[in-house]
């Protein structure tokens with residue numbers, strides 16, 4: 001499985017700080033995936049309970065196997081409709097941009113919490129990783145769902161309509177990490193769904209060329225700290 005925690009390692013502490021979780025807090029982690037932020041929240045909230053919710057059983061299997069803390073529960077459910085118990089804070093690292101019905105989903109989350117800390121991507125144009133990798137393969141990623149909350153004005157409208165008060169947007173710009181060297185970054189990128197889809201559409205000779213230009217693009221981003229691409233996100237918080 002692609003190591004998403006490694007890719008996001010430069011965001012980890014800033015997000016944890018933004019969550020502002022205190023001992024005893026009840027926490028909901030939306031779209032918790034394999035649960036790194038759920039486990040960080042559990043350490044900060046202990047003995048308070050932390051619930052991680054995700055639609056993907058596969059992700060939750062991984063999360064459960066990686067979690068030993070006694071104050072964590074995971075549930076497989078759609079956050080749009082699940083009947084959550086009230087919590088002190090609702091958090092999400094890149095897990096709230098994918099709702100088919102954002103108005104309904106954020107209204108449902110507002111019933112559980114008034115305080116939130118969400119990490120969401122800024123628009124694709126601000127995210128080098130989301131431009132350079134598909135361009136190197138000779139295509140464009142078609143799935144814009146990761147960027148649906150990238151416009152602060154539109155997102156503020158969605159959140160205030162759902163009942164959240166005065167959302168604050170704090171810009172963060174951090175490198176994304178794809179691996180210690182070009183070869184491992186190449187193998188990692190080839191595990192991602194969208195590069196795979198773009199490559200699968202190409203004729204074999206074009207696919208060979210695309211793999212070669214992808215490798216060159218990764219080599220151009222190799223640093224002493226590994227293969228890094230620029231990225232930009234918002235931390236969205238409410239009190």
Ligand SMILES: C[S@@+](CC[C@H](N)C(=O)[O-])C[C@H]1O[C@@H](n2cnc3c(N)ncnc32)[C@H](O)[C@@H]1O
Pocket residue numbers: 004005030031032033034035036037053054055056059077078079080092093094095096098099100
């Ligand atoms: C980009 S991943 C982020 C995972 C995790 N927050 C992390 O940082 O490692 C987005 C996650 O949101 C989950 N997700 C998408 N829509 C959801 C929904 N409606 N309800 C619950 N989870 C959802 C996906 O299954 C996926 O695990």
